[in-house]
Amino acid sequence: MKKYILFFLLMLAFSFKGFSQTDSLSKQDSNKVVVVTYDGKEFIGKILSDDGREILMLTDLTGKVFIKKENVKKIVKVTDAEIVNNEYVEESPFTTRYAFTNNALPIKKGQNYAMWNLFGPEVHFAVTSKLNLGVMTTWLFSPIAVAAKYTFSKEGAKVYASAGTLLGTSGWINSKGFGGLHWLSLTKGNRKNNFTLSGGWGYMSSRRTVYVNGSYPINGGIYTPIPTVKASMLSGPLFSASGIVQIGSKTSFVFDNMLLLPKGTFSEVDYTPIPNTNDAITTVKNNTRTSSYALIMAGMRFKKTDYQSVQVCLAMLSYFIPEGDSSTIPLPMITWFRRF
DSSP states (O other): OHHHHHHHHHHHTOOOOOOOOOOOOOTTOOSEEEEEETTSOEEEEEEEEEOSSEEEEEETTTEEEEEEGGGEEEEEEOOGGGEETTEEOOOOGGGGBOSSOBOSOOOOTTOOEEEEOSSOEEEEEESSSSEEEEEEEOTTOOSEEEEEEEEOSOTTOSEEEEEEEEEEEOGGGOTTOEEEEEEEEEEEEOSSSEEEEEEEEEEEEEEEEEEEEEEEEETTTEEEEEEEEEEEEEEEEEEEEEEEEEOSSSEEEEEEEEEEOOEEEEEEEEEEEOTTSSOEEEEEEEEEEEOEEEEEEEEEEEEEETTEEEEEEEEEEEEEOTTSOEEEEEEEEEEEEEEO
């Protein structure tokens, strides 16, 4: 059963060159801005004058300062919401993603990203301003899945709505296994602070042939292993409540919670040989059982640069099977994000 848990999570789940946008401001512009210099300093306030050689600013912290234009890397218009603890916080392209789930905010054009953790890598990119595509797999390249998300809301909406789908195959480990997930999401907030409620339906099918120890005679003494075909189908609803909260200029708190309620159908097809013939008696055994899985995750995301972040989380997976066992599995996770 644990292999189904890992596969389901991977299916559910189922970031090198960037750019910056610079706003050129004239001396008549009195909007709040942040001036970033090549040595990494940031000055937040209003531009009072610009003579082409120096900028005179009225900063929020130190009052009036002169900044040489040759030292200016970029000048960006900002709002109060982009200032945290007197520091400018740029919108991160990674805040469309939590740990296993995502939100309804679309990836912006030019802010594609890759992420990798202990389980495997993922790549996600914007096709249009509303359509995002992605690919995810494990380090063994099996299973592998493709993801798509379409955001219905316009940028700046109070509430974002999206529809997503995830389709995958178990790959070379089990060539006849496949699964999918289809969901709807509602997100309240912006790219720094947001909360998302999602609901959907997932399924996973597996079919494989095993050979039971032992053999039987065919045609006067030729021995062949006894084959058994095992098939299973897991399907059911999934719900999640996730979010991210900016608590510093380079630090965010992330939480991700999921509840899965799948119903499983398991079949075994046995072939009992008829001695001294090439025929066999086929017997099908069907079993059905319900189960529940809960994933609770909380962690911190640390921004290294405008193009890189690292996320450290502690997650716990609990599962309950009425006719079987129940357990809680710790899942510590370290995830690296990279924008490209």
